[in-house]
Amino acid sequence: MRTLLAGTALAAITATAATAEDTHRAECFAPAPGTSTISYDAKDGPYKIAFVNGFAGNDWRIQAIQSAKAWAARADNAAKIDEFTVVSVGNDSAAQIAAIDNFIAAGYDAITFIAVNPTAFEPVIRRADRAGTILVPFDNVLDTDKVVQINESQMALGALKAQTVMDELGGEASKILMVNGLPGNATDRDRRLGMMSVLENVEGLEIVEVVGNWDTGTSQKVVADALATHGQFDAVVSQHGSAGSINAMQAAGHPIVPMGVDGENGVRILMDELDIPGVSASQAPAMSAVALEAAVALLEGHALPQTVYLPIPQVAAADLAPGVNYFPDLPKSFNTGTGFEDCFAPFTPEELLGQSPEDS
Structure with a gap:
């Protein structure tokens, strides 16, 4: 169950403004303006974590899956993970909710996901809370203030x-x-x-x-x-x-x-x-890895902002330079948003392209 930082659940969500001083690794998990702070009781690892993707039909989603797998493959992260599973369910909100419920029932410690429908998850949030499963949506976030969410503005x-x-x-x-x-x-x-x-x-x-x-x-x-x-x-x-x-x-x-x-x-x-x-x-697909980083931090008992706003990777046309912010020798579909330096070392193209985009 969530460890509240101020009084009741309602007070923690609506009245406790997150600041850099309140939250874990604020250089990475920067609080959105006016957001609250959320934490949970610490849980011993290693952890069972799932990434439930929705739509998988474009290059951004493929690289988000590859980024998640690349994060899980790094030695420091792998040591904290007992099991890591990736599934994609398409544009079917019911199928995504069913997949999340299955992972909750299977005793997974945390689930990250890109929501198919931002308004359909209140019952899932309640079920996850009762089971002690932490949910961390990212990219297409939810219309809720009850879970930590990772996004750019x-x-x-x-x-x-x-x-x-x-x-x-x-x-x-x-x-x-x-x-x-x-x-x-x-x-x-x-x-x-x-x-x-x-x-x-x-x-x-x-x-x-x-x-x-x-x-x-x-x-x-x-x-x-x-x-x-x-x-x-x-x-x-x-x-x-x-x-x-x-x-x-x-x-x-x-x-x-x-x-x-x-x-x-x-x-x-x-x-x-x-x-x-x-x-x-760009909306960097590597935020899938930041969501996993957040899930582990929450499982370890750290407080995070309810809404995290990552910096927007950007370059003005006049500043474009081959080999610096684009790569003529890589596929055109490759997304240049390969990581967030304040969270972890950005992935190399080799790390990402070496990962399968398939379910695992």
Whole structure:
């Protein structure tokens, strides 16, 4: 059961603001503004831990799985783990909840996951709490304040991309293309809200939105359709799958315009080769490993912020450099967000690419 830091559960969640002085390794687990602090009774290891992924159909999710496995394979971490299991359940919230329940019933100590549906987990949280299983969602987090969650600020990520392109345009634009992610996810929702927080204040701006599903192929198709229907745009902001957006614009002969794009290796290669102004900023798949790091810290009895905001990996177009922040010899699908230095040494490409993306 949770060890509360101030009075009742309600008080701990709503009234106890987390500060760097209150929490374990604040240089890694930085508290989001206004968040609370959560801790549990310490439990002896080694631990049984599962990662229950949802959708596994894009390169980001594959690298998140590889990052989790690479973390578990490092000697210091492996010594603390009795069993580590990875499963992917697709875009079925019921299947994900069933998988988590199965791991709870099997006596797993902690479960990390990317939620298929951010609103469906209150009963699971209660069941995990009764069983003494710690839940640590990340990336697509839950609409709850009862568990520790690992993320970057999705609104800040969206706002960063939108603000960068508007700065490139001198604050004025008539038409911008917004390539959104997978509908129904909190991540997609919050990134869009971040972009809109900037763009809705631009006078006279037409915003054309398409659904790219965070996928390169899907993004290429929907951007091509948008260009055929709406003509030219002053800028593009893309959540993920941005190589598809760039490819569609090149195929249509669209002029180079400012872009806010993701951090895939191929995206940065294209950005540098084509001299595209803007920013490459990513939701780093290595946060799957930070979630595991958090799960072990909680099992060891350390206090963590209820919401952890990791720094956003980003590079301005003008600062792109081969071998430094992108890698011409690696697959274009490789994501450059390979780790968070304040948490642990970033993974090498060899560490990640040596791990299978399959269930284990």
